[in-house]
Amino acid sequence: xxxxxxxxxxxxxxxxxxxxxxxxxxxxxxxxxxxxxxxxxxxxxxxxxxxxxxxxxxxxxxxxxxxxxxxxxxxxxxxxxxxxxxxxxxxxxxxxxxxxxxxxxxxxxxxxxxxxxxxxxxxxxxxxxxxxxxxxxxxxxxxxxxxxxxxxxxxxxxxxxxxxxxxxxxxxxxxxxxxxxxxxxxxxxxxxxxxxxxxxxxxxxxxxxxxxxxxxxxxxxxxxxxxxxxxxxxxxxxxxxxxxxxxxxxxxxxxxxxxxxxxxxxxxxxxxxxxxxxxxxxxxxxxxxxxxxxxxxxxxxxxxxxxxxxxxxxxxxxxxxxxxxxxxxxxxxxxxxxxxxxxxxxxxxxxxxxxxxxxxxxxxxxxxxxxxxxxxxxxxxxxxxxxxxxxxxxxxxxxxxxxxxxxxxxxxxxxxxxxxxxxxxxxxxxxxxxxxxxxxxxxxxxxxxxxxxxxxxxxxxxxxxxxxxxxxxxxxxxxxxxxxxxxxxxxxxxxxxxxxxxxxxxxxxxxxxxxxxxxxxxxxxxxxxxxxxxxxxxxxxxxxxxxxxxxxxxxxxxxxxxxxxxxxxxxxxxxxxxxxxxxxxxxxxxxxxxxxxxxxxxxxxxxxxxxxxxxxxxxxxxxxxxxxxxxxxxxxxxxxxxxxxxxxxxxxxxxxxxxxxxxxxxxxxxxxxxxxxxxxxxxxxxxxxxxxxxxxxxxxxxxxxxxxxxxxxxxxxxxxxxxxxxxxxxxxxxxxxxxxxxxxxxxxxxxxxxxxxxxxxxxxxxxxxxxxxxxxxxxxxxxxxxxxxxxxxxxxxxxxxxxxxxxxxxxxxxxxxxxxxxxxxxxxxxxxxxxxxxxxxxxxxxxxxxxxxxxxxxxxxxxxxxxxxxxxxxxxxxxxxxxxxxxxxxxxxxxxxxxxxxxxxxxxxxxxxx
Numbered sequence: 001x002x003x004x005x006x007x008x009x010x011x012x013x014x015x016x017x018x019x020x021x022x023x024x025x026x027x028x029x030x031x032x033x034x035x036x037x038x039x040x041x042x043x044x045x046x047x048x049x050x051x052x053x054x055x056x057x058x059x060x061x062x063x064x065x066x067x068x069x070x071x072x073x074x075x076x077x078x079x080x081x082x083x084x085x086x087x088x089x090x091x092x093x094x095x096x097x098x099x100x101x102x103x104x105x106x107x108x109x110x111x112x113x114x115x116x117x118x119x120x121x122x123x124x125x126x127x128x129x130x131x132x133x134x135x136x137x138x139x140x141x142x143x144x145x146x147x148x149x150x151x152x153x154x155x156x157x158x159x160x161x162x163x164x165x166x167x168x169x170x171x172x173x174x175x176x177x178x179x180x181x182x183x184x185x186x187x188x189x190x191x192x193x194x195x196x197x198x199x200x201x202x203x204x205x206x207x208x209x210x211x212x213x214x215x216x217x218x219x220x221x222x223x224x225x226x227x228x229x230x231x232x233x234x235x236x237x238x239x240x241x242x243x244x245x246x247x248x249x250x251x252x253x254x255x256x257x258x259x260x261x262x263x264x265x266x267x268x269x270x271x272x273x274x275x276x277x278x279x280x281x282x283x284x285x286x287x288x289x290x291x292x293x294x295x296x297x298x299x300x301x302x303x304x305x306x307x308x309x310x311x312x313x314x315x316x317x318x319x320x321x322x323x324x325x326x327x328x329x330x331x332x333x334x335x336x337x338x339x340x341x342x343x344x345x346x347x348x349x350x351x352x353x354x355x356x357x358x359x360x361x362x363x364x365x366x367x368x369x370x371x372x373x374x375x376x377x378x379x380x381x382x383x384x385x386x387x388x389x390x391x392x393x394x395x396x397x398x399x400x401x402x403x404x405x406x407x408x409x410x411x412x413x414x415x416x417x418x419x420x421x422x423x424x425x426x427x428x429x430x431x432x433x434x435x436x437x438x439x440x441x442x443x444x445x446x447x448x449x450x451x452x453x454x455x456x457x458x459x460x461x462x463x464x465x466x467x468x469x470x471x472x473x474x475x476x477x478x479x480x481x482x483x484x485x486x487x488x489x490x491x492x493x494x495x496x497x498x499x500x501x502x503x504x505x506x507x508x509x510x511x512x513x514x515x516x517x518x519x520x521x522x523x524x525x526x527x528x529x530x531x532x533x534x535x536x537x538x539x540x541x542x543x544x545x546x547x548x549x550x551x552x553x554x555x556x557x558x559x560x561x562x563x564x565x566x567x568x569x570x571x572x573x574x575x576x577x578x579x580x581x582x583x584x585x586x587x588x589x590x591x592x593x594x595x596x597x598x599x600x601x602x603x604x605x606x607x608x609x610x611x612x613x614x615x616x617x618x619x620x621x622x623x624x625x626x627x628x629x630x631x632x633x634x635x636x637x638x639x640x641x642x643x644x645x646x647x648x649x650x651x652x653x654x655x656x657x658x659x660x661x662x663x664x665x666x667x668x669x670x671x672x673x674x675x676x677x678x679x680x681x682x683x684x685x686x687x688x689x690x691x692x693x694x695x696x697x698x699x700x701x702x703x704x705x706x707x708x709x710x711x712x713x714x715x716x717x718x719x720x721x722x723x724x725x726x727x728x729x730x731x732x733x734x735x736x737x738x739x740x741x742x743x744x745x746x747x748x749x750x751x752x753x754x755x756x757x758x759x760x761x762x763x764x765x766x767x768x769x770x771x772x773x774x775x776x777x778x779x780x781x782x783x784x785x786x787x788x789x790x791x792x793x794x795x796x797x798x799x800x801x802x803x804x805x806x807x808x809x810x811x812x813x814x815x816x817x818x819x820x821x822x823x824x825x826x827x828x829x830x831x832x833x834x835x836x837x838x839x840x841x842x843x844x845x846x847x848x849x850x851x852x853x854x855x856x857x858x859x860x861x862x863x864x865x866x867x868x869x870x871x872x873x874x875x876x877x878x879x880x881x882x883x884x885x886x887x888x889x890x891x892x893x894x895x896x897x898x899x900x901x902x903x904x905x906x907x908x909x910x911x912x913x914x
Contacts, residue, residue, distance in 0.1 A: 027413040029401065030230065037218035037246045040237055041401045043225040045394060045414075054127050054226035055394035057402050058120040058139040061221075062214035064190040065115045065254045073160070073194015074210040076113040077202060080156050082120065082142045083111070084782065086149040097138035098122075101131060102847060104774065109138075113192045116254070117406060123395060125850065127227045133236050139222065140240035143215060148204035157199055158785020164193050165743035166788045166811045176270050177277075177450055218246045219253075223401045226394030260285050260338060263444040265460045269453040272738075274634035275323075276349040276451040278356065279342060280467055282443030287337035289409045296424055297436070299383075303428065304437050305329050305341075306382075307375045308366050310574055311476070315358055317558060318567050320623030322630050323347030323355035327363075337407070341440060348630045349455045356466035364469035365476060367441040370434030372476050374575075380425045382577050385526060385596055387418050454637060486562060486605035493710025495702060503878045505865070506698065510710035512685040517865055517875065518692040518701060528600055528694030529862045530607065532591040534686045536719025537584045538657035541681065546657045547665045548673040549681070553582045555624050555674055559617035561609045566620060576602055580610060582682065586657060586725055587800045589682055597695060604708040611683055611712050616674045628666050635660065640912065643736025647910055650734055652726050684715025693862040724802050727751065728906040738912045743811040747910040748824060750806040750900040754796055757899060760804050762871050764888040764896070765794035767844035772831060776808070779827055786820040787812050798870040806900050814914060821909065825901070832897030836890040845888075849881035856881075 029043035063075050087093050101124045103109050111120040120142060122135050222241075224233060260283050289295055305327050312325040323345045331339040343363060345355035371379070397414065404411035412420065447463050458466070494511040501507060508516040538546045557580075558566040573580065578595035591610060595603050635641060645660075652658040656665075690709065692701070728751045738745075754760065772792040780786050787810040796804035806828075812820040855864060856879045864884075868875055877883035899905060 027411070027416065029225075029397075029411075029413065030234075031405075034217065034238065034241060036241065036244055037216075038241060038244070039221035039405055040234075041221070041223045041405060042228065042230060042233060042237075043223070043394075043397045043401060044228050044230050045225060045397055046227045052127055052227050053125050053394045054123070054132065054135070054224065054228055055398040056122040056135050056139060057223040057398050058143060059221055059223070059402055059406065060118045060143070060215055061116065061219050061253065061406070063114050063116045063118055064192045064194070066214060067190065067194075067210075069195075070198060071206070071210060072190070072198045073192070073196075074198070074202065074207060075118060075214070076192045076194060077156070077160060077199060078146070078207055078211050078215075079111045079113045079118050079120075080160060081148055081152065081207060082146050083109075084152050084156055085147045086152055087147060093141055094138055097134045097141075100134050102126075102843075102850075104770070115190060115192070119402070121398075125854070129229065129232050129236070132224075132228060132233055133240075136233075136236045136240045140244065143217075143220060143241070144244035146211060146215070148207045148211070150204050153202065153204050153207065155782060155785055157202070159781055159788055160193070160199050161196060162743075162781070162785065162788035162811065162813070164196055164199075165813060176268050177279075177448065180266050180268055180448060216246050216251060217241070217244050219251045221405045223398050223405065225397040225401065261446055263446050265463060266446070266448040267457060268448070268450045270450050271453060271639050273450065273452045274631070274638055275347050276352055276449065276455055277344070277346045278352060278450075278463070279344045279448045280356075280359065280445035281448070282341040282441075282445055284339045284341070284440070284443075285337070287331045287339040288407075291410065292420065292424075295410055295412075295420070299421070299425070300428055300433065300436050301329060301440060302383075303371060303376065303379045304366060304433060304440070306379055307371050308362060310375075311362050311366075312359070314567055314570055315362060317570060319354070319358065320619065320626075321347070321355060321358070322351045322623075322627045325355060325359055327359075341443065343445075348627070348634075349451060350630070352458065353462075353466050356463070357470075360467050360469050361473055363441060365473045367438050367469075368434075368473060369475055370432075370437045371430050373430055375476075376428060376430060376433065378575050378577075380428070383425065384418075384421060385577060387421060388526065452634075452638070486602070486609045488605055488608050488708055488711075490711040492706040493712075495706060495710065498702075501876045501878075503876055503880070505875055505878065507875070508702075508705060510685075510705065512710055512712055512714040514685045514688055514690060514709065514712070516690040516692065516705060516709065518696070518698075519861055519865060519879075520695060520698075521693050521861055526597045526695070528595060528597050528603065528692065528696065530593040530603060531691045531862055531866050532607070532611075532688045533691065533866050534589045534688040534719075535587065536681075536687070536721070537588045538586050539721040539723055539725070540719040541657075541677075542722065543656045544668075544673075545677060545681075547661065548669050549584050549677050550657075550661065551621075551624060551628070551666070551669050552674040552677040553584065553682075555621050556614045556616060556678060557582060558624070559615040559620045561606075561615065562613040565615070565617065578603060578606065580606060582610065587721075589686065589688075591688075600694075600696060600700070601704065604704040608708040608712060611685075614678050614683070616671050616678070618671050621669075621671055621674065625666050625669065628661065629663055632661065632663055632666070640736060640738035643734070643738060643912060646734045646736060650728065650732065650908055650910075653729070655723065655726050657723070658726065684713040686715055687719065689866075691862055691865045693865070725800075727753070727803055728908050731905075731907040733909040733911065735911045735914050737914075742813065744814045744817050744914055745811050745912040746809070746817065746821065748808040748821065749906075749908045749910075750828075751803050751906045751908075752899045752902075752904065754801050754804050757804055757896065759888075759892060760797055760896065761886045761888065762797035763845065763848055763886040764892060765797045765804075767841070767848055767888075768893060768896070769794050770847075771840070771844060772806075772828070775831065776810075776824060776827055780810070780820065780823050784823060786816055786823060790824075798867075799872065800870055804896070804900075817911060817914065828897060828901055832894055832901055836893055838890060841888065841890060841893070845885065849885045852881040852885050 028045070029041055031039070031041045033039050064072070067074055083094055085092060085094065098104070098109050101122075103122070103124045108123045109121070111118065120139065122138065124131070124135065222237065224237075261281070287298075289298055308327040312327055315321075316323075316325050324347050326344040326346070327342070329339065329341045331337065343359045345352065345359060347355070400411065403409060445467065447467065449457070449463065451457065496509045496511055498506060498508045504519060506518045508518070510516065538549060541549055560566045560569045564572060576595060576599045578593065578599055581592045583590055591607070593603050593607055635644070638644075648659055728749060769792055773790070776790045776792060780790050781788065790808065790810035792806065792808045794804065794806055795801065808824055810820065810824070852864075855861065861879075864873075864878065865875075868878055873884045
């Protein structure tokens with residue numbers, strides 16, 4: 001889906017919004033005002049997610065709307081300088097504090113500037129008082145002591161200009177839509193990036209004047225959420241911010257400029273689109289949420305749009321649409337509290353009339369009939385389940401607090417909010433849903449059409465006619481009941497052996513040859529994740545089979561399982577909040593399932609059916625073939641098609657597992673081909689290993705393993721790879737034209753054969769990707785100003801990779817391309833030759849191990865289990881970072897970089913918009 005412009009999509013299940021607490025409140029946070037006028041909100045929260053974690057937010061209520069024309073872009077410039085300042089000794093005090101916290105600018109410490117505020121945020125683990133004090137001091141320095149060094153100001157101008165090229169001055173669909181959405185607002189001329197003429201002539205004094213005018217305690221607030229000691233933190237905040245004094249005169253905020261857009265039709269073109277995008281929008285004013293009645297109404301609006309989206313998904317599948325359909329609501333959280341109600345269609349231009357007619361039909365059906373009781377019950381169960389899991393993280397709570405302090409909405413404590421939902425949601429009736437739906441959905445839409453320049457454009461009258469409600473619509477269709485859909489008639493299998501490893505992982509070996517690994521994890525309460533992984537993916541298939549396999553699983557997923565067709569299966573899964581996803585990778589065949597713990601029996605039965613009873617519906621296959629053909633044709637008509645084909649040829653050659661499929665490839669795939677792929681390569685026990693993470697009783701797990709997994713057909717083909725993953729063949733430069741704009745987009749690839757460097761491991765590559773990205777950012781971005789964003793990544797380190805590859809992505813001005821590439825190569829050589837202090841390697845290793853520990857404690861545990869063999873990690877000590885995250889040494893680092901820059905390496909440069 002395209003970006004929503006400046007309308008911020010608001011997930012209804014995360015709306016806990018704020019006014020000041022009253023004496024009778026029992027909120028878990030404390031909100032108060034310092035003597036200098038700065039508001040503070042501290043939300044202590046120690047639990048499964050935010051234990052030993054903190055999130056800090058400093059918000060200054062000034063943005064681009066506060067600028068005069070001769071200041072356009074200074075608010076954003078000041079934000080940049082807050083991180084790039086120098087003190088009297090020439091050192092960067094912010095860098096020193098961040099280094100002391102072990103966090104990096106841009107990843108866990110960053111900022112952004114918008115129309116009406118500037119927001120700085122900092123997130124880190126380890127909440128000892130001395131660490132919290134570093135974070136508080138860093139923000140206090142940004143707020144009151146930022147220094148505008150002349151040399152740093154000049155260097156940062158180049159960075160901002162590169163950002164302008166990279167983000168603003170392109171002809172991408174989301175940028176075009178963003179500006180179109182501002183067409184009726186003065187903000188259209190007040191984008192945060194500003195005026196490059198103003199930026200190029202900005203002086204340290206001008207920046208300081210803007211800073212002194214707007215960075216003042218009575219125009220800012222601080223939010224801290226997480227595992228903190230309240231009295232200690234309050235004293236640290238008071239000590240750090242007490243010297244920041246407010247001017248005697250009161251602050252004068254900018255006038256609110258938001259207006260309610262009127263119904264109209266906007267037609268736009270975007271070269272980067274491969275089809276069409278059409279949006280129907282309604283607007284309403286005064287979305288302030290300052291009471292429980294308002295909160296109740298916004299939750300009910302969420303139910304209407306969530307269910308409307310579910311209906312659209314079913315309709316699109318049933319009608320075999322080649323456009324995706326979406327429904328959502330949101331609001332730009334301004335002082336006007338302006339809300340938007342949106343319906344979208346994205347995809348094949350030829351299907352636009354059908355798509356808009358279906359949107360209008362379901363829109364009218366919801367407005368006339370509301371929700372059924374079944375839909376309402378499922379929605380409520382899903383919301384409550386999500387809220388119980390979502391209300392723990394420090395970032396989540398900090399976001400709620402920031403929105404409250406910025407815009408005055410109701411803020412409830414997380415436990416209070418959940419209790420409120422548990423009490424309020426059961427009271428919502430289908431009759432109430434119909435009354436609210438008929439009220440909010442009765443709008444004349446603003447229609448925005450964005451499409452590729454070569455597409456046939458419908459007339460205004462056609463767009464109005466296609467999106468007009470039909471005079472009569474049927475009542476909402478019925479739904480599959482709550483009865484169990486999967487009847488397993490096969491006799492139970494057996495667990496032949498089981499053991500518990502020192503890591504706590506239980507390993508079961510089943511009678512059909514399958515191995516199962518289970519880790520009991522209570523961190524994600526009431527939830528279970530399951531993954532089947534079998535070695536031998538597209539690489540184990542012949543060329544014709546690989547083509548069929550690339551269509552097979554999406555076709556089967558939409559065709560259905562057992563006695564349920566695709567639509568009925570979708571209903572059944574939605575009822576239970578279960579997801580199922582079968583797929584091939586280049587090297588593996590995989591099946592993922594996830595759902596609530598109370599649905600675990602259904603999930604195991606579903607897994608049995610997925611590996612035994614998949615369907616291939618002829619009509620669904622034809623729909624997917626038409627969709628694929630339409631996409632291929634749109635790609636071929638794009639203005640960067642030639643460049644993309646040359647990139648594809650350089651990277652993939654003619655490997656049918658990766659290259660773009662041809663129209664003839666698609667036409668040749670038959671129902672029998674897909675059924676053959678399923679039965680030969682996906683169904684049965686195969687050589688799958690099964691991984692399970694969740695909070696299950698072992699006895700319950702053993703019962704389900706014997707009843708539904710151990711009796712899956714004992715099909716266990718011994719797969720061997722028929723092809724290696726394609727390597728770059730030679731060093732070359734590939735240049736091509738694409739979307740317009742001022743920026744040139746560059747990807748550099750450096751590749752060597754993995755067998756020549758057997759000691760390369762994932763730990764080394766992950767650490768070096770961060771080190772090199774940091775070095776490139778410091779030199780190429782900050783010192784030389786050749787790009788705004790630059791990143792480095794390594795691919796390799798597992799026993800499946802046949803190469804080690806370094807990839808560097810960035811943008812540059814067209815006349816600076818060669819300078820930027822030379823600068824990148826020079827910095828890689830520096831990394832290959834410069835002395836590497838072992839303390840640097842040790843610090844990287846510690847950071848990587850901390851990240852590994854976080855993954856083990858959260859959602860990453862299943863992936864760590866499923867990839868243990870791939871990265872040669874012992875399952876006995878799998879969750880111990882000191883064993884699973886390998887050490888390495890400086891000579892290995894040097895050797896890797898020397899190899900990547902050596903004569904035997906293959907270097908390819910992809911340059912778009914030269």
